[in-house]
Amino acid sequence: MLNILMLCIVIAAVSVFFIDQPSWIGLVLILLAGVCIVSLIPFKISLRSIQPDIFFGVIDNGILAIMAILGGHFAGITGAILGGVVGNAITDGIAGIFEGYTAERLRLLFVPEERTMLKSAVGKMAGCLLGAGFVLIAANFANL
Numbered sequence: 560m561l562n563i564l565m566l567c568i569v570i571a572a573v574s575v576f577f578i579d580q581p582s583w584i585g586l587v588l589i590l591l592a593g594v595c596i597v598s599l600i601p602f603k604i605s606l607r608s609i610q611p612d613i614f615f616g617v618i619d620n621g622i623l624a625i626m627a628i629l630g631g632h633f634a635g636i637t638g639a640i641l642g643g644v645v646g647n648a649i650t651d652g653i654a655g656i657f658e659g660y661t662a663e664r665l666r667l668l669f670v671p672e673e674r675t676m677l678k679s680a681v682g683k684m685a686g687c688l689l690g691a692g693f694v695l696i697a698a699n700f701a702n703l
Contacts, residue, residue, distance in 0.1 A: 562598055563680045569594065570688070582699055588692030595685035602677060607670055609682030615658035616686020617693075622650040624694035 570591050577587045596606060606613075623646040630642020 560676065562602075562677060563684075566595055566598060566681065566684060570684070581695070585692045585695030585697075585699060588688045588695065592685040592688035592692065595681050595688065599677070599681055604678055604681075607665070608673075609678050609685070610665065611658045611661040612679050612682025613686035613689070614661050615654040616683045616688070617690035618654035618657055618686075619647070619650045619683075619690065620687035621690030621694050622653070623647050624691045624698075626650075628694070628698050 573587060573591060574584070577584050596609075599606075599609070623643055626642035626646025626649075627639045628642070629638075630646075631639030634641070
């Protein structure tokens with residue numbers, strides 16, 4: 560649990576530091592996802608075993624970020640919040656489909672993917688950071 564709390568502190572601190580630099584924040588989020596994954600090395604947790612959680616996070620926050628950007632573009636802060644909330648509700652269901660499918664597929668391949676607090680938390684954190692990071696990089700290039 561200490562690992563997860565430390566990651567939360569690092570992610571929050573680094574994100575706040577780069578909040579006024581929209582051209583960098585997407586890349587920063589992707590790098591923070593890498594920090595999450597690297598933090599699992601001392602626990603000998605393979606990337607493959609957290610793959611379902613990473614897929615969940617990428618889809619979840621990727622679509623959420625798109626919805627928040629579009630909501631903000633069309634209706635300001637309230638639109639961004641509504642886009643994020645509605646986007647989160649929709650993407651949790653969609654991402655859950657992919658997470659479940661990936662977990663079932665890994666079980667068929669005899670890849671250990673049992674859920675633990677550390678694997679689920681860090682895998683989803685990394686995936687969420689990746690999904691949002693990719694969307695923010697794309698939005699920056701599109702000047703949204």
